[in-house]
Amino acid sequence: MTSPVWHPFTQHGLGEPIPLVSHAECAALFTADGGRIVDAISSWWVTTHGHGHPRxxxxxxxxATKLDQIIFAGWTHEPAETLARALVTLMPPPLAHVFFSDSGSTSVEVALKMALGFWANGAGPRHRILVMEHSYHGDTIGAMSVGARGVFNQPYAPLLFDVGTVPFPEAGREQATLDALEAHCRQMPAAFIVEPLILGAGGMRTYSPATLARMHAICRRHDVLFIADEVMTAWGRTGTLLACEQAGIVPDILCLSKGLTGGSLPLAVTLATRPIFEAHRSGDRARMFFHSSSYTANPIACAAANANLAIWRDEPVLERIADLGQRQQARLDRIARHASVRGARRLGTIAAFEIDGGTASYLSAVAPRLMGFCRDRGILLRPLGNTVYVMPPYCIDDADLDAIYGAVEAFLA
Structure with a gap:
């Protein structure tokens, strides 16, 4: 019987197999037919400590036995209050206010609306948003608008708003990016949104902390709000709790999701500084922040996030991350010697490289071939065009790492 499920980023017309997963543990998924699959991409970058973490x-x-759901407009509950206080303590000042939402895309939508509301309620409206070339911030309308134009969003172009774009800071050509940002900032835009240090869906492209710091300084100099989309980069993926730490900067607005609950349940937050909050606080109800969703700050999801923060407080998570990074590096160095591999790089627990002979397009034929090859060998891998990346849960052992890199090497051979 054909399934009625319509899967994301899946061309059902190709008839590719869709495995049925029954359960998961640590870095492994188990299929209904008894198979074991190594989760090499943390189930789309969300699972940090491992599947089914006991805490x-x-x-x-x-x-779940106490409170499952309650409206969050004008009401509150203990898991959300505890989580908000813990986040403000954990994140760098002056990020003092926490707005809850459901996903990375919605956290970005919230950030954009906060930025526009700040200017509309304060020094006068500013409407333009600046973005980085090749960026990706989600699949809702605002998030697509601030992402790269291409195959992801071409059918929806009439819905997207115009943005100012600065070139990606390629190594050795960073000054072109800085000069473009400076020129855009002179036109008094509302905000600049970036993925710090590494672009996710844009091909795992990396740039230096020094460049991130200089971009932040330009925005500061021109009074342009700086939005850091750390939906993928936070929670240790780049080697530190936040990628922004490595540049020594604090954004005006910070987007978090994915690893916020350890990858167990959907939840997102957008943190903002006090001036952004105060721009919306008033005796005039027309100046409130008009955003919500039905499941804002779901109590069960907040409880999961509180457990995740407790793990970060009580356990040596950063040491595990550093160890995983080094173990990945040894395997990446070996695979980088293959004649078809170029651009091998690693940032924290994210390893990536390109395979020659495939186009850089997301629709490159390399991706489905490698994905199917690995699936048949018990590995969940999902390349971005001809860009291969490995981003496993922090609990993964050497045997499973060997299985991942061994499958890729077999494909290359």
Whole structure:
């Protein structure tokens, strides 16, 4: 019987197999037919400590017996209050206010609306948003608008608003990016949104902390709000809790999701500085922040996030991340010697490289070939065009790392 499910980023017309996963543990998924699959991409970058982490699962089970859901407009609950206070303590000042939403895309939508509202309620409206070439911030309308134009969003172009774009800071050509940002900032835009240090869906392209710091300084100099989309880069993926730490900067607005709950449940937050909050606080109800969703700050998801933060407080997470990074590097160095591999790079626990002979397009034939090859060998890998990346949960062992890189090497051979 044909399934009625319409899967994301899936061309059902190709008839590719869609495995049925029954359960998961640590870095492995188990299929209904008894197969074991190594999760080489943390189930689309969300699973940090590993699938089914006992502390997170226990927190979910306990909260489910107390309060499942409540409207968050004008009401509150203990898991959200605890989480907000913990986040403000954990994140760098002056990020003092926490707005809850459901996903990375919605956290970006919230950030954009906060930025526009700040100017509309303060020094006068500013409407233009600046973005970086090749960026990706999600699939809702605002998030698509601030992402790269291409195959992801071409059918929806009439819905997207215009933005100012600066070139990606390629190594050795960073000054062109800085000069373009400076020129755009002279036109008094509302905000500049970036993925710090590494672009995710844009091909795992990396740039230096020094460049990130200089871009932040330009925005500061011109009074342009700086939005850091750390939906993928936070929670240790780049080697530090936040990627922005490595540049020594604090954004005006910070977007977090994915690893916020350890990857167990959907939840997102957008953190903002006090001036942005105060621009919306008034005796005039027309100046409130007009954004919500039905499941804003779901109590069970907040409980999972609180358990994740407890893991970060109580366990040596950064040491595990550093160890995983080094173990990945040894395997990446070996695979980088292959004649078809170029651009091998690693940032924290993210390893990536390109395979020659394939186009850089997301629709490159390399991606489905490698994905199917690895699936048949018990590996979940999902290349971005001809860009191969490995981003496993932090608990992965050497045997599973060897299986991942061994499958890729077999494909290259």
């Amino acid at each position: 997170i699962m226990a927190a979910i089970a306990e909260q």
